[in-house]
Amino acid sequence: MTPSGMTAVPSDGMGPIENVPLRVQVADRIRTAILSGRLKPGEPLVETALAEQMTVSRAPIREAIQILENDGLVETIAYKGKRVKPLTAREVEEIYSLREAYEVMAVRRIIERGADASPLRGPCEDMNRAAAADDLEALTAADEAFHRTLIQIADHDLLLASWRSLYLRIHQIMALRMRRRPELPQIAANHPPIVDALVARDMDRAVKLISDHTRNLEEIDPQTIADT
Amino acid sequence: MTPSGMTAVPSDGMGPIENVPLRVQVADRIRTAILSGRLKPGEPLVETALAEQMTVSRAPIREAIQILENDGLVETIAYKGKRVKPLTAREVEEIYSLREAYEVMAVRRIIERGADASPLRGPCEDMNRAAAADDLEALTAADEAFHRTLIQIADHDLLLASWRSLYLRIHQIMALRMRRRPELPQIAANHPPIVDALVARDMDRAVKLISDHTRNLEEIDPQTIADT
DNA sequence: AATCTGCATGTTGTCGACAATCCATAAGGT
DNA sequence: ACCTTATGGATTGTCGACAACATGCAGATT
Incomplete structure (x- = not known):
């Protein structure tokens, strides 16, 4: 698959054609x-x-x-x-609730199969750095990296593809809402306990943490939403 | 929208054409x-x-x-x-495990929101009738109706769309495997307890039942599966 | 004034032809 | 004999033009 997020348009001297359709x-x-x-x-x-x-x-x-x-x-x-596609409040709710189900599934699968959750530590550190630097963009990127890594560790291609497709729309939602600046340090602090529960193979705690984490995390600006 | 499932080719005098692309x-x-x-x-x-x-x-x-x-x-x-698309054993596992996540999500949502699960009784009866008549095709149809109804009761359009897309491939898998005839009465008997747990709002029991029900229900004929 | 009819316009739907790319195969050189 | 390099065939990728369709407006009719 294409490495997401990269729109490679070579700027070097000889601009050969990109083979992408x-x-x-x-x-x-x-x-x-x-x-x-x-x-x-x-x-x-x-x-x-x-x-x-x-x-x-x-x-x-x-x-x-x-x-x-x-x-x-x-x-x-x-x-x-x-x-x-117009974004209704209902759709936003559906998107986030489905994301919760995806991440809960990933957590369950990671623990059930005894996968190594330690790669999640990297994005956690990035988030801490970003929070310390008060860099919202970097923190957002690290946050996405955390969740994408979580899904990848679950080793489930179909889940990864579904999650990706869903996350596109979350990107859209995040771009549309221009709300108050969230508490960066708090967001960064939310993630390490999830990793701890995963490496400790504590299923109930991990599921509860990821569930609470994904739920109600984002609230949408009502003005950017269609009425129906 | 067009009323689904109807391929209206009118035979009366003036035939308004089908507008489907x-x-x-x-x-x-x-x-x-x-x-x-x-x-x-x-x-x-x-x-x-x-x-x-x-x-x-x-x-x-x-x-x-x-x-x-x-x-x-x-x-x-x-x-x-x-x-x-070739069907690998891994993909089959992924498809069914994702289906499990979808149906568990539906069950949780139905109970959380206090939705009425009684419409599931209809497909249950259909399955009993089909099992009594030893009609595999009818039972398969009723089984799908049960699960589709379950998702519909959850009242989550995105979940329904995702489930539908997934179920297409389950159809394909079911068409490819020509295994021993399953025990029809047993399959029919599996569903009513799920409905009972749902109307009783017994979350843990309902989740466990639907989880066990969807898991390992279908086994694929290895011969029809690609190796990778 | 209200309503119906026909037309004009804008948009998507479909078509046939041509270009770009890849793969296998065979020719040629070492 | 082996490796490299053309070359041919098959398939998808792209294009420009035309057809089908729905909608809104203008004019006629009642």
Whole structure:
């Protein structure tokens, strides 16, 4: 799979072509726009406009949009148009509750199979550093690394893929909400106990910790949410 | 939305056409072929051949295949070809373990939110009837109806969509394994206690029952599975 | 004034042709 | 004999043009 988050556009002298299909490049660009909040929920996506804008044909655009549809970021209404999928409060709740189920499953699986949870220590340290430096962006990145690592340790490709797809939308939500700055040190302090419970193979405690951690962690700004 | 499951081809005088896009029709046809086992894992899917076979252009074929890719039934290797995704033993395990997580989540949510679990009684009765008549097909259908109803009662659209996508592959697995006939009465007898625990709001018992029920329920014929 | 009808416009849906890429195979050199 | 290098075939990737469809507006009709 592609190493997520990297949009490699070589800037060195000879710019040979990237072997990645156009539809993927297009999908990455549009996805970035959505995830950064530049394209807001409900915004229409017109194929011809995008095609002209990116100087490609409509075919890759269509296929790219279909990719984003599978990611749950775009929805299509036949013969009417495509648009960035509106985010309802209900959907936000569903996304976070499903994430909780995924992470609980990962925790259970890690303990049941006796996997080594110590790789989680790295992201924990990163979070501490970020919290000390009051660097919200770095802390967010380390937090995601922590959770992604958790899923990876569970050694379950399907779970990892599902989690990834879900986390895309969490990115979108996080970009849309511009709330008060969270307490960085507190977030950083939340994670090490989870690791401790995992290495101690304390199932009940680990499940409870991850469950509490993922639940209600993020609250969404009601203004950016559709009503229905 | 269109009323699901109906392929309305009106035979009366004035026939208003079906408005379903070609790509969807194509996707349905290919999906049926895969799910029925007529197209086996690893089998190549050549766009031009399918296009000629179905007398449509390649564009709808490509988009249909992409839909199936999102369903996890097909995989693409760039500039090389597309094929029915091979089923590894590992994937089968992952599919069923993820299904367990989904259904456990549904059970927890149903009890937490005090939802009415009595609609599950209908499929239970259907299963009893099917078991009494020794009708495997009817029992399989009722079993799926039970689990789908369980997810629907949880009132979680995203969970339902994820479960559906997963269940597609379970269909495929079930079509591929031609094992000994299972004990129909026993399967039918497994479900009512789950309903009882749900209406009694007995969380621990309900979770344990659904967990045991989904786990190890299906064993796959090794011969139909890829080695990796 | 209200309603229906027909048309114009914008968007997606579909098509056929061409280009880019990969793989296997065979030719050529050492 | 072995390795390297063309070359041909097969498949997907991309393109531009045309068709189908839905919607909104203007005009006619009652």
